[in-house]
Amino acid sequence: MISANNKINGSFSAKIDLPQNSGHSADETHLSKNNLRTNTRRFVQKTGAAFIECPPRGLKGDPNFDFYDFLTLGTVPYAVGSLTFMALFNGVGRHFDSFSKSMAAKTGNKLALGVLFYGIAKGLSKNLITKPVKWATGVDTEMPFENVVYSIPTKPGETNITKIQQRKVFDSVEFPRFDLLYDNSGDKNQYMKYYDSVAKRLGVHDDMSASDAKIKPVIKDIVSRTTTANHISSYLWAATGVAYALQQPWDGFFNALSSKAWKRASGNSGMAEKLANVGSNLKRIGSGFADSAIESAKSLWNGANGATGLKKHAGKIVLGVALASSVLGATNAIIGARKKAQQQKAEVIDRTKQTTVM
Amino acid sequence: MYGDLLQDYLNRTPGQPKVAPDVKTPSYTPALNNPGKKGYLTVTDTIDIENKVKPDKGQGHLIDDTLKDKIKYFGFDRKYDAKALVDGYNGRAKDHQLGRLNDVGLLAGGIAIASYIAASKQTPKAKVMEFVGLTSFLLAMKVWPKVAIEIPAKLVHGFNVNKQYIDDQGRKKSVFQDSQYIPWDLYTGEKPDENLSLIGDKMGIKKDIPNREEVVKDQMRKIATQNNALWMLSAGVATPVLGALGACAAEGVVDDAIENIRDKKANTKIRDMFRSLVGAEDTRKVNTKTADKISGLLSGKQGAAVDEAFIDSLTEAVSGEVKDSKLLEGVKADLTQILRPSNPVLNGEAKNKILNNLSSELEKMNLGNGINLSEVIPNMEELDARLSEAFRTPVGETITVNSEAKAKQISDVLETLMQDKLYDKVPKEEIEKVTGTVRRVSVGGLKSSSATLTAESSKTISSYLNEVLKFQETHKGLDECMNVKIGAREDSVLAKNWKRVEKALAKSLGITDKELKAARLGRINAEELFAKKLEQLAAAGNEENYKKALDSLAREMDKLNIKLNGSEAGSSVIEDLFGAVDKNYETTKKGINRVAGESNGALSRSKFLEALTEERFEGAGSHKNNFVTGARERINSVKSTYNRIINAFDVFKRAGAIDKADKEAVDVANKVKDVVLNAHSKDFSEKFFTDNNLSFYKKIYNFMCGGKAKETQEVLDGVSAAMNGSLDEYRKKLYNIVGNDASKIKTKHTVTENAEKLYREGGSVYSKGEATANKIFNSIGKAPSEFLKDLSQKQYNSNKWLRTFGAIGAGVFAITTAAQFAFGGKDDAIKEVK
Structure with missing residues (x-):
């Protein structure tokens, strides 16, 4: 950077030109949209980092391995653990005699499906709370942003010191990235657009001038309630997913999926026929999945044939508890937000109080 | 002005102080311009701080690794989590509380899964095993970092990489989890675990290097980071396997315990039932719900006419308890017997009814190409004469039909009468048809009135069903x-x-x-x-x-x-x-x-x-x-x-x-x-x-x-x-x-x-x-050979599972423990050569 005649060749501001292989154009922390495309990209980036980038740095004891990297690495036990669970239930079956193999596979397949549904239900169930809260209050607690961090160089001449972190604005409830929610495009009226919109949605905008200071505590309140509800309800929905996967009608799907059920094309058929055969087999598997899914949902709700008492109603109970937790969580957040907003609106300076200014 | 400072900076050569040394200042050796040397702050001149203000002591404190502290903080954790849940619900939660709520959710979800699966299991042992499995999994999550990471690290490197502390706000945190915020000020050196120089000795850091404490801290941070990464990478395989092996080991214990409990209970119950049954008095009890239902049914119909539907309802009430179909049939037959309707009587009215029905039926039959029915249908006197002859009673007396035999006899009398009357008038085949009709009519005419539920029959039914229910x-x-x-x-x-x-x-x-x-x-x-x-x-x-x-x-x-x-x-x-x-x-x-x-x-x-x-x-x-x-x-x-x-x-x-x-x-x-x-x-x-x-x-x-x-x-x-x-x-x-x-x-x-x-x-x-x-x-x-074949199947399968996953568990443990020796680096500058 320092050339022979002591002239500066580089710049020292935060806005440096990144090397070409950094992979994206933005050079500073910026908000992202909360849609499927963005979320998929974030998921891929984060998971890739978890498996490829973070482990070597962690195992080397890199001084830049911070708390975010540690949490990112936390994805690994989830994924590996899920596969391990599936192996625990299914891995040894191939050594068994054929009768034991088929019997073990019946349970093992359902348990593996249970692991899968656990993850899916846990991830998707958050929307049952965050979407209604967003609609009713204007605050999307899952609002993502991409954080650009500059780390300490550990070797001489190291220039690739930027890290991309996939974070959410409201990851922390004590220190949310409120600074990212201001509109810096220049128009004075738009500066507090976000806070104004939240205030409007909560019905307190008319009496608020500088809405940001009043609304920030309300947002914190919403985040606290929503996050609490998410933490509890996501696991209860995961339990429902497991219960769903253990229903007996899934046997039909696994039978359709087995290699014995695969219909072979006749020996000397051409490529087109072979493709058509593959297509029809996939269609068969697909409709097998749909049938099993519907029948299993009914079985979860109604209980197994001939079941009585708790066994009959267990499915309803599990589903009911999960649903209740989501409903309670969402309503609690929305009602709490409204109440807090009203409180904030009412907090005015008490002009009758006397203070001494030094 | 800024340009001057910049030029100064650029012109400065290493080692030259910018300001005239009127105050003793430390010299600085930047790492970038000294390749090969670590950029540690090497203090060559020191400041005398003897009578100056020292920094405050750290407000929090480290938690000891003793069992006593573990027990104490177990309760602390549960209270903290409960408060976190309440605060989170009311919108007042802080970040640390929200972090702990994730674990609360995990426990709630686990209990939900275990409860659901347990509800669908038949035997008590299977139900208990679901919760044993959950407990085993949660324990494995806690035990793995302790046994495979913390203890080997302590043995190899000399300090606890999972050390916990309480911060100034009373929150329990892990010392090394966030490498940018390690509370070094809590390592006051009062206890050997908290003494950085002792830890440095154990790690083998050279005793005579300058700034030893900084070197020790950096080394600890590095080892702790490596161990955290190792924990994350190994836990995925280790925790489920360890949890499963633990549950497997516990299964035998649970099995035996439950068997003993059930057996003891059964033995006591058998002894008690035997003693009470061989006693002189009948002390057997009934199912009160069914008994109430029956008494309700009986009291509802006191004195009223009852039909087969009533008997069915009584039988249905009993069937809640008695499931054997043959016994139920027996109950129904007995109830029918008890509630047998009053016997039909063959009086003048009944006889008229029979004769009228007979004539209308015969009319429909169109016998013998139009014979004169009035000649064929018997009249009352003829019927009375035949009946008196058959039953040896005076002519015209009312006959009580109190058995099937009697009813058949009456039917036979009527049949014979008709046959005699039709003898020459119609062909033989038609006589046979008439016989069938006669039988039908006579039965219809003798249809009994429905029974009534008298007090006596009610009492009989009640004590009868009482016996059934007691049985x-x-x-x-x-x-x-x-x-x-x-x-x-x-x-x-x-x-x-x-x-x-x-x-x-x-x-x-x-x-x-x-x-x-x-x-x-x-x-x-x-x-x-x-x-x-x-x-x-x-x-x-x-x-x-x-x-x-x-x-x-x-x-x-x-x-x-x-x-x-x-x-x-x-x-x-x-x-x-x-x-x-x-x-x-x-x-x-x-x-x-x-x-x-x-x-x-x-x-x-x-x-x-x-x-x-x-x-x-x-x-x-x-x-x-x-x-x-x-x-x-x-x-x-x-x-x-x-x-x-x-x-x-x-x-x-x-x-x-x-x-x-x-x-x-x-x-x-x-x-x-x-x-x-x-x-x-x-x-x-x-x-x-x-x-x-x-x-x-x-x-x-x-x-x-x-x-x-x-x-x-x-x-x-x-x-x-x-x-x-x-x-x-x-x-x-x-x-x-x-x-x-x-x-x-x-x-x-x-x-x-x-x-x-x-x-x-x-x-x-x-x-x-x-x-x-x-x-x-x-x-x-x-056949013993078949006995052997069956047991081989079962034992081989479970042995195979145990061997496979026992090996995987042992393997992960071995790798994780061995990795410990690769941590910490081998920098000769700071480490003593052994």
Whole structure:
């Protein structure tokens, strides 16, 4: 950077030109949209980092391995653990005699499906709370942003010191990235657009001038309630997913999926026929999945044939508890937000109080 | 101004202070311009701080690694989590609280899953195991970082990488989890664990390097980061595997514990029920819900007319408790008897009705191409005359039809009358048709009025159903006890003992895993294996091993007797149970007969009682017979299987002692060896394919059922007094089955009367009738080779699972522990050379 005649060749501001292989154009922390495309990209980036980038740095004891990297690495036990669970239930079956193999596979397949549904239900169930809260209050607690961090160089001449972190604005409830929610495009009226919109949605905008200071505590309140509800309800929905996967009608799907059920094309058929055969087999598997899914949902709700008492109603109970937790969580957040907003609106300076200014 | 500063900076060469040294300042060695040297702040001049203000002590404190602290903070954690939940709900939560709520959610979800699966399991053990599995998994999550990361790190590097601390706001955190915020100020050095220089000694940091404390801190941070990464990478495999292995280990303990609890409860219940049933008074209870329902039904219809629907409703109320369909039919028939409608009467009105119906029916029939009906239809006088003749009563008297026979007689009278009247007037075929019509009409005319629920019949019904319900309630309790002891479920005492005997057999025969793998695939492999092992044990000179093997096996088998008989000397729980069952039937019989006696003829012959005990046919097909025989035969078949295995041991031992030169004896012995291990009931009925060579066949069964090796006698005597007797009894039964002279095959293998009598004397009185294939099977016992095949399958599968995942668990542990030695780096500048 320092050339022979002591002239500066580089710049020292935060806005440096990144090397070409950094992979994206933005050079500073910026908000992202909360849609499927963005979320998929974030998921891929984060998971890739978890498996490829973070482990070597962690195992080397890199001084830049911070708390975010540690949490990112936390994805690994989830994924590996899920596969391990599936192996625990299914891995040894191939050594068994054929009768034991088929019997073990019946349970093992359902348990593996249970692991899968656990993850899916846990991830998707958050929307049952965050979407209604967003609609009713204007605050999307899952609002993502991409954080650009500059780390300490550990070797001489190291220039690739930027890290991309996939974070959410409201990851922390004590220190949310409120600074990212201001509109810096220049128009004075738009500066507090976000806070104004939240205030409007909560019905307190008319009496608020500088809405940001009043609304920030309300947002914190919403985040606290929503996050609490998410933490509890996501696991209860995961339990429902497991219960769903253990229903007996899934046997039909696994039978359709087995290699014995695969219909072979006749020996000397051409490529087109072979493709058509593959297509029809996939269609068969697909409709097998749909049938099993519907029948299993009914079985979860109604209980197994001939079941009585708790066994009959267990499915309803599990589903009911999960649903209740989501409903309670969402309503609690929305009602709490409204109440807090009203409180904030009412907090005015008490002009009758006397203070001494030094 | 800025430009000047910049130029100064650029012009400065390393080592030159920018400001004139009027104050002692530290010199700075930037890392970038000193390749190869670490950029540590090397203090060459120091500032005297003796009387200056020192920094405050850290507000928080580290948590000790002692058990006392762990227990103390366990409660602290639970309170903290509860408060976090409340604060989170009310919108007041802080970040640390929200972080802990994730673990609360994990626990809630785990309990939900365990509860759901437990609800669908049948046996108590399976239900408990779901929660054991959950606990094992959660424990594995906590134990893995401790055992595989923390302890090895402490041993290799000398400090706790998972150290916890309480911060100034009272929150429990991990010291090294966030590498940018490590509370070094809490390492005050008061305790050896918290003394950085001692830790540095353990890590092998050179004692004379400048700024040793900074070096130690950096090294600790690095090792802790590496261990955190290792934890994340290994936990995915280790936690589920460890959790599963832990649950597997706990399963045996849980199994035994639950079995003992259930068995004790059943023993107490059996004793109590037996004592109360043999007592003088009938203290049996009824199911109050059903009893209330019935009394409600009865009181609702007091004095009203009742029909079949009412009887059905009573039967339905009873069917909530009584599930056996034959008994229910009996109840319905009895109720119908009690509520029998008042007998129809054949008075003038009824007779007129019959004659009118008859004429209208005959009109419809268009007899004999239009005959004059008025000539054919009998009139009242003719009917009266015929009736008086038939019943020997005065003409025109009202006849009470109080039996089916009487009704038939009336019908016959009318028939004969019509036939006489039609004799010459219509063809024979039409007379037959008329006969049918007459019958129908007469029955219709004699239709009885519906019954009423009088006070007396209500009382009879009430006491009758009381007896039925008392029987059922007691029987249910006894049935439950029977299930605990010998039920067809995996957690009954009988089933559990069977499993243990399987294990004991595999152990005493010394079967290896490889042999299990082959034996499970087919019966022939199992046959060969069993024969091979017994040959080895029975070989001359191997007496000690034979005795040891037979002893351990027999002890396990004897445990069944101990468990079934209970621990009180002089009494047997299982016999008490059978006695109680007997008594229940007896008392019910007495009760129903008493009700029948008090009913003034309303209940003369109880069909329920017939279905219950079938006294007419000595019990064949009755409820009592089915229940008791089923139970006795179940026990019998298990004991026979055990005895057959012991007999196999003995046969091989005796066969080993035969002189090899005696060809015939050797042939017989070989055949017996094959039969005792492998023959099924069909083979028995085929007389082992000896082709009617009766003398050879006799030699076979004599060898099989007679004679006992000395060693066998000694071992069985040593196990318990009853074992030898049990084996002898088994042989006696076997002899009676095989040793009859009847010719070859029949569809049902009949034993001679003599053998049947002998069997009955020795066995259960309730198993009457021809000796069926089933009875033979129960007395012969399961083929030992098949016993071996089944157990091979089960044991091989569970051994394989355990071996596979035990190896994976051990492997992950070994790798994780070994990685510890690679951590920390080998920088000679700071580390002492060992």
